[in-house]
Amino acid sequence: xxxxxxxxxxxxxxxxxxxxxxxxxxxxxxxxxxxxxxxxxxxxxxxxxxxxxxxxxxxxxxxxxxxxxxxxxxxxxxxxxxxxxxxxxxxxxxxxxxxxxxxxxxxxxxxxxxxxxxxxxxxxxxxxxxxxxxxxxxxxxxxxxxxxxxxxxxxxxxxxxxxxxxxxxxxxxxxxxxxxxxxxxxxxxxxxxxxxxxxxxxxxxxxxxxxxxxxxxxxxxxxxxxxxxxxxxxxxxxxxxxxxxxxxxxxxxxxxxxxxxxxxxxxxxxxxxxxxxxxxxxxxxxxxxxxxxxxxxxxxxxxxxxxxxxxxxxxxxxx
Amino acid sequence: xxxxxxxxxxxxxxxxxxxxxxxxxxxxxxxxxxxxxxxxxxxxxxxxxxxxxxxxxxxxxxxxxxxxxxxxxxxxxxxxxxxxxxxxxxxxxxxxxxxxxxxxxxxxxxxxxxxxxxxxxxxxxxxxxxxxxxxxxxxxxxxxxxxxxxxxxxxxxxxxxxxxxxxxxxxxxxxxxxxxxxxxxxxxxxxxxxxxxxxxxxxxxxxxxxxxxxxxxxxxxxxxxxxxxxxxxxxxxxxxxxxxxxxxxxxxxxxxxxxxxxxxxxxxxxxxxxxxxxxxxxxxxxxxxxxxxxxxxxxxxxxxxxxxxxxxxxxxxxxxxxxxxxxxxxxxxxxxxxxxxxxxxxxxxxxxxxxxxxxxxxxxxxxxxxxxxxxxxxxxxxxxxxxxxxxxxxxxxxxxxxxxxxxxxxxxxxxxxxxxxxxxxxxxxxxxxxxxxxxxxxxxxxxxxxxxxxxxxxxxxxxxxxxxxxxxxxxxxxxxxxxxxxxxxxxxxxxxxxxxxxxxxxxxxxxxxxxxxxxxxxxx
Numbered sequence: 001x002x003x004x005x006x007x008x009x010x011x012x013x014x015x016x017x018x019x020x021x022x023x024x025x026x027x028x029x030x031x032x033x034x035x036x037x038x039x040x041x042x043x044x045x046x047x048x049x050x051x052x053x054x055x056x057x058x059x060x061x062x063x064x065x066x067x068x069x070x071x072x073x074x075x076x077x078x079x080x081x082x083x084x085x086x087x088x089x090x091x092x093x094x095x096x097x098x099x100x101x102x103x104x105x106x107x108x109x110x111x112x113x114x115x116x117x118x119x120x121x122x123x124x125x126x127x128x129x130x131x132x133x134x135x136x137x138x139x140x141x142x143x144x145x146x147x148x149x150x151x152x153x154x155x156x157x158x159x160x161x162x163x164x165x166x167x168x169x170x171x172x173x174x175x176x177x178x179x180x181x182x183x184x185x186x187x188x189x190x191x192x193x194x195x196x197x198x199x200x201x202x203x204x205x206x207x208x209x210x211x212x213x214x215x216x217x218x219x220x221x222x223x224x225x226x227x228x229x230x231x232x233x234x235x236x237x238x239x240x241x242x243x244x245x246x247x248x249x250x251x252x253x254x255x256x257x258x259x260x261x262x263x264x265x266x267x268x269x270x271x272x273x274x275x276x277x278x279x280x281x282x283x284x285x286x287x288x289x290x291x292x293x294x295x296x297x298x299x300x301x302x303x304x305x306x307x308x309x310x311x312x313x314x315x316x317x318x319x
Numbered sequence: 320x321x322x323x324x325x326x327x328x329x330x331x332x333x334x335x336x337x338x339x340x341x342x343x344x345x346x347x348x349x350x351x352x353x354x355x356x357x358x359x360x361x362x363x364x365x366x367x368x369x370x371x372x373x374x375x376x377x378x379x380x381x382x383x384x385x386x387x388x389x390x391x392x393x394x395x396x397x398x399x400x401x402x403x404x405x406x407x408x409x410x411x412x413x414x415x416x417x418x419x420x421x422x423x424x425x426x427x428x429x430x431x432x433x434x435x436x437x438x439x440x441x442x443x444x445x446x447x448x449x450x451x452x453x454x455x456x457x458x459x460x461x462x463x464x465x466x467x468x469x470x471x472x473x474x475x476x477x478x479x480x481x482x483x484x485x486x487x488x489x490x491x492x493x494x495x496x497x498x499x500x501x502x503x504x505x506x507x508x509x510x511x512x513x514x515x516x517x518x519x520x521x522x523x524x525x526x527x528x529x530x531x532x533x534x535x536x537x538x539x540x541x542x543x544x545x546x547x548x549x550x551x552x553x554x555x556x557x558x559x560x561x562x563x564x565x566x567x568x569x570x571x572x573x574x575x576x577x578x579x580x581x582x583x584x585x586x587x588x589x590x591x592x593x594x595x596x597x598x599x600x601x602x603x604x605x606x607x608x609x610x611x612x613x614x615x616x617x618x619x620x621x622x623x624x625x626x627x628x629x630x631x632x633x634x635x636x637x638x639x640x641x642x643x644x645x646x647x648x649x650x651x652x653x654x655x656x657x658x659x660x661x662x663x664x665x666x667x668x669x670x671x672x673x674x675x676x677x678x679x680x681x682x683x684x685x686x687x688x689x690x691x692x693x694x695x696x697x698x699x700x701x702x703x704x705x706x707x708x709x710x711x712x713x714x715x716x717x718x719x720x721x722x723x724x725x726x727x728x729x730x731x732x733x734x735x736x737x738x739x740x741x742x743x744x745x746x747x748x749x750x751x752x753x754x755x756x757x758x759x760x761x762x763x764x765x766x767x768x769x770x771x772x773x774x775x776x777x778x779x780x781x782x783x784x785x786x787x788x789x790x791x792x793x794x795x796x797x798x799x800x801x802x803x804x805x806x807x808x809x810x811x812x813x814x815x816x817x818x819x820x821x822x823x824x825x826x827x828x829x830x831x832x833x834x835x836x837x838x839x840x841x842x843x
Contacts, residue, residue: 188693189685189692195671196671199672200667203667206648206660207683209682266674
C-alpha cells in the first residue's frame with residue numbers, strides 16, 4: 001500500500017521517464033545480457049552520480065528561470081585548484097586542504113555568478129557564459145607555465161572511486177546531495193522563495209521577498225554542486241585534467257528539462273531531475289555499448305532537449 | 320426600439336472546464352444595430368461566452384448561427400474573418416511595438432512591393448484614434464509600453480475598431496479608461512450601433528450600462544437568466560438577478576466619529592521625478608482615505624513611494640512618528656513599519672498564478688512561519704485555514720493553483736496574503752477592478768471592519784462611486800499634487816470630477832492650484 005502511494009506520489013514526467021527506462025532496459029537486455037546484471041546497473045549509478053550532482057545544482061538555477069553555463073569550467077577549475085594544493089604531508093588536515101579549496105572555488109564562482117545576475121541584472125545566459133570563459137582563461141594561464149600536480153587527495157580518491165558496503169561512495173554522496181536539495185525545496189523557506197521568484201520575480205519582490213538573495217543563493221548552490229562533482233570526478237579518474245567538465249553542461253540541463261522542469265522557471269520536481277539523470281546515463285551507456293561515436297551522443301542530447309522542451313511547453317496549461 | 324432580426328444566435332451552447340460548467344445549455348440572441356450588455360458576477364460565464372464567440376475556445380456542444388448560417392470558429396483570426404472581433408479584459412497589445420503597429424497588427428497596409436507601408440499605417444492609426452475622439456496625446460509612433468494603462472486600453476479598442484467588425488465584443492474594456500475617455504468611447508460605440516453593428520458589452524460599471532445599452536442579458540452560474548430592454552428594471556432588481564438574492568447595501572456605514580489617534584502615516588513634500596511634485600498627507604489609524612483623480616496623476620507613485628518601491632524620492636515619510644527609511648516591500652513588512660501593499664495587477668504583481676493557494680497565502684509570512692529557515696507546516700496549515708475562513712475564499716482546497724480561482728477569489732487571496740502579516744497600514748491599488756458586486760461588497764465590509772480595529776487604509780481607486788461610498792476622506796490628485804481633499808457632504812461626484820480635471824480651487828486649502836499651463840492641458 002505504501003509502495004503504491006510512493007509511486008503515485010511522483011509527477012507525470014517522472015513516471016513517463018521510469019517507463020522509458022524500463023523499456024530501454026528491456027530492449028537493451030534482449031540484445032546484451034550483461035545489461036541487466038547488478039554489476040552493470042551499479043556501474044550506471046556510479047556514472048550517473050557525477051551528472052546527478054551537477055543536475056541538482058543546475059535545477060536550482062533553472063527553477064529561477066535562469067541558467068548556469070559555467071558548469072564545465074567550474075568543475076575543471078575547482079578540480080585543478082584542489083589537486084594543485086594537495087599536500088604531501090601525512091597530516092590529514094594538510095593533505096585535504098586541496099579539497100577544501102576546491103569546494104571553496106565552487107562557492108566563489110557561484111557567488112560571482114549570482115551577484116552578476118541578481119545585482120548587475122545581466123542575463124544569466126550571458127553572464128555565466130562570460131564567467132565560464134574567464135575561468136577557462138585563468139586556468140590555462142595559471143597552469144600553462146608550471147607542471148601542476150594533478151593527483152587527487154586520499155579523501156577525493158575514496159569518495160570518487162571507493163565503495164562502502166558494495167555501493168560506490170560517489171552514489172552515496174549523490175544521495176546526500178539529493179536529500180539536502182529535497183529538504184531545501186520542500187521544507188525550507190528558501191525553497192518556497194525559489195519557486196516564487198521563478199514563477200514571477202516582480203510579484204515575489206512585491207510580496208516582500210529579497211529576490212536578489214534568493215538568486216545569489218541558488219547560484220552558490222549550483223557552483224558548490226559543480227565543485228563537488230569536480231572533486232568526485234578527480235578521485236574517480238585519478239587526476240584532474242583540462243576539459244574534464246565539458247561533458248556535463250548539456251546533459252545536466254537535459255536531465256533537468258527531461259525531468260519536467262520548465263526552463264522558464266517556477267515549475268519542476270526533484271524526482272523528475274533524478275529520473276532524467278538516470279535516463280540520460282542509460283542512453284549514453286547504451287550508445288557506448290553500441291560503439292556510437294561521441295558526436296552521436298551529443299546529437300542525442302540535443303534532440304532530447306528539443307523534443308522535451310517542445311513536448312512540455314505544449315502540455316503546459318494555456319493560461 | 321426597432322426590431323432587428325437576430326443576427327447572432329447561440330443554441331444550447333455548453334462548455335465545461337474540468338468539472339465546472341462554465342456554460343450550461345445557453346441560448347442567446349443579439350441583433351444588428353444594438354448595444355447588448357452582458358451582466359453577471361465573476362464566474363457567471365460571461366467571459367466564457369465571449370471566448371466561444373471570439374473563437375478562443377470551442378463549445379462542447381450546441382450551435383452558433385451568424386445571419387442564419389451555422390458557423391464554427393477555429394481560432395480568433397477565423398472569427399475576425401467572419402466579422403467577430405473581441406476586446407478582452409487582459410490587454411493583448413504588444414508593448415514594444417508602436418501605437419500604429421499595434422493598431423494595424425492584423426492587417427497592416429502594404430506598399431506596392433508587399434512591405435508594410437509605415438506612413439499609411441501611421442495615417443490609418445491616427446484616423447482611427449481621431450474617429451474615436453480620444454486620440455489626443457497619443458503619438459502613433461510612441462512605444463505602447465511607454466503609455467499609461469488607460470491609453471493602452473484606447474489602443475486596444477482602436478485595434479479592434481480598425482477591423483470594422485460586424486460584431487464587436489468588449490469584455491471589461493472600459494474598466495481601465497479614465498473618466499474623460501469613457502465618454503468619447505461610448506459615443507463611438509453608439510455611432511457603430513447606428514451604422515448597424517452588433518455590440519456586446521461586458522462591464523461591472525452599472526452607470527455605463529445604463530447609459531449605453533439597449534438590451535441587457537443577465538448570466539448567473541453559467542446560465543442565461545434573463546434578457547430585458549435596458550431601463551425596464553431598476554438597478555437593485557438587476558443586482559438581485561445577478562447574485563440571485565436581494566442585497567442590502569453595497570457600502571458599509573461610515574463611523575460618525577473621526578479617529579483622534581496620532582497619524583500613523585505622515586508624508587510631507589514627497590517628490591519623485593516628474594511624477595510627484597510635493598505631496599503631503601496624513602493618515603490616522605481607523606481611517607479609510609481614498610486617492611482619486613484621472614489616471615496617472617501620481618496616485619500609484621504615492622503608494623509605491625510609501626511602500627519603499629520607488630528609488631530616489633525626496634521629502635519625508637513618517638511611519639508611527641518615526642522617519643521611514645526602508646528599502647522595498649521586505650523592509651516595509653518589518654515589525655517597525657507593518658506596511659502592506661496590495662499591487663495594481665493581481666495576475667502579474669499580486670499572485671503567482673501557477674502556484675497553490677497555500678503558497679500564495681503564506682509567501683509573505685514565511686519568515687515568521689519558520690524556525691531555522693524550516694517552514695512550520697502545522698502553523699502554516701492553521702494560518703491558511705484562518706485566512707480562507709476570514710475572507711470566505713471559495714476554493715476546493717488550498718493545494719489548487721490560484722490561477723484556477725475566479726477573479727474575485729484571486730483578489731481575496733491577495734488581500735489575505737497581506738492581512739496575514741498583520742499590517743498597521745494597508746495600501747490598496749484599485750483592489751476591486753474587474754470584480755463582481757457581491758465580492759466588492761464583501762471587501763468593503765472587511766476593510767471597514769479592519770479600519771474599526773485600528774488599521775490605517777490608503778486606497779487608490781479609479782471608481783468614483785467607491786471613493787464616495789467607502790472613504791472617510793478622498794484626496795484628489797492632479798499632476799503629481801493633491802488638488803483637493805474632500806470629506807463629508809463635499810465628497811460627491813461633482814467635486815471629485817472638477818478636482819480631477821483641476822477645474823476649481825477647492826475647499827481644502829492644502830495645496831494651491833496647479834500652474835495655468837497644466838490647467839490648460841487639462842481642459843484641452
